[in-house]
Amino acid sequence: MARAATTSDAFNAVAEPRRRDILVLLALTERPVNEIVAALHMEQPAVSKHLQVLRKVGLVRCRRDGRHMYYRTDAEAIRPLHEWTEYFEKLWQHQLLRVKERAEQTTAGEKS
Amino acid sequence: MARAATTSDAFNAVAEPRRRDILVLLALTERPVNEIVAALHMEQPAVSKHLQVLRKVGLVRCRRDGRHMYYRTDAEAIRPLHEWTEYFEKLWQHQLLRVKERAEQTTAGEKS
DNA sequence: TTGACATATTCCTATAAAGGAATATATAGT
DNA sequence: ACTATATATTCCTTTATAGGAATATGTCAA
Numbered sequence: 001m002a003r004a005a006t007t008s009d010a011f012n013a014v015a016e017p018r019r020r021d022i023l024v025l026l027a028l029t030e031r032p033v034n035e036i037v038a039a040l041h042m043e044q045p046a047v048s049k050h051l052q053v054l055r056k057v058g059l060v061r062c063r064r065d066g067r068h069m070y071y072r073t074d075a076e077a078i079r080p081l082h083e084w085t086e087y088f089e090k091l092w093q094h095q096l097l098r099v100k101e102r103a104e105q106t107t108a109g110e111k112s
Numbered sequence: 113m114a115r116a117a118t119t120s121d122a123f124n125a126v127a128e129p130r131r132r133d134i135l136v137l138l139a140l141t142e143r144p145v146n147e148i149v150a151a152l153h154m155e156q157p158a159v160s161k162h163l164q165v166l167r168k169v170g171l172v173r174c175r176r177d178g179r180h181m182y183y184r185t186d187a188e189a190i191r192p193l194h195e196w197t198e199y200f201e202k203l204w205q206h207q208l209l210r211v212k213e214r215a216e217q218t219t220a221g222e223k224s
Numbered sequence: 225t226t227g228a229c230a231t232a233t234t235c236c237t238a239t240a241a242a243g244g245a246a247t248a249t250a251t252a253g254t
Numbered sequence: 255a256c257t258a259t260a261t262a263t264t265c266c267t268t269t270a271t272a273g274g275a276a277t278a279t280g281t282c283a284a
Contacts, residue, residue, distance in 0.1 A: 001241085002242065003269080003271080011126060016116065017116070018272090045231090045275085064281095113238070145262095157243085157246095164262080232277100237273095240270085243268095245265090250261075
């Protein structure tokens with residue numbers, strides 16, 4: 001079996017660095033394709049292809065205006081990713097806290 | 113060009129659902145390979161292969177004890193992922209807030 | 225209709241991957 | 255040394271890319 005399709009979910013879609021670049025670029029403002037091409041120094045077909053992948057997973061939305069297609073990031077679609085990582089982040093913070101506590105106890109012990 | 117290697121970074125490594133399962137399983141406790149096999153109902157070679165991928169990216173650490181290899185998740189290695197998604201999460205929360213404010217203004221306007 | 229601009233799609237190639245089966249390596253016990 | 259257990263690696267097949275070049279589609283303007 002091959003690897004899962006990039007269009008299967010947000011995790012796979014976001015694995016590609018250029019797609020992450022695109023998502024960041026389109027986070028605050030919608031932009032037509034040619035602006036993305038210029039901003040990220042990529043070939044136009046490459047940008048279009050990445051946009052289709054992102055669109056299938058719901059990470060971007062688009063709107064037509066004349067000859068231009070305006071794309072924007074749908075931040076909410078990244079939530080599943082954020083929530084999955086949050087679990088580990090909390091764990092990490094917790095471990096940090098314990099390390100800190102242990103360090104403080106040791107220091108206190110040295111002082112007494 | 114093909115897709116980037118799963119061993120290139122955490123984003124690619126985590127794109128595979130089974131690997132995410134493994135990371136969750138090993139988040140709180142270290143476990144030998146055969147326990148992972150039993151818990152996730154996977155073939156042993158498959159588990160070993162996924163573990164090597166995760167190890168190369170630093171998402172898991174391992175320790176040998178006799179015939180057993182104990183693996184555990186390194187929660188800190190997931191930070192880059194969490195931080196990247198955080199930007200969009202904040203954006204989404206902000207948008208939610210604005211939607212809420214607008215709704216309240218509308219309600220107020222209707223009342224007056 | 226013709227031409228120019230904007231975007232999408234197709235075809236091609238090289239690379240990567242996941243699962244399954246079989247096998248290799250490592251360690252403990254006798 | 256031999257056996258059993260635990261884990262890692264190799265080989266094979268099928269599938270999915272990502273990029274580049276060329277081309278198709280869509281839309282406006284004269």
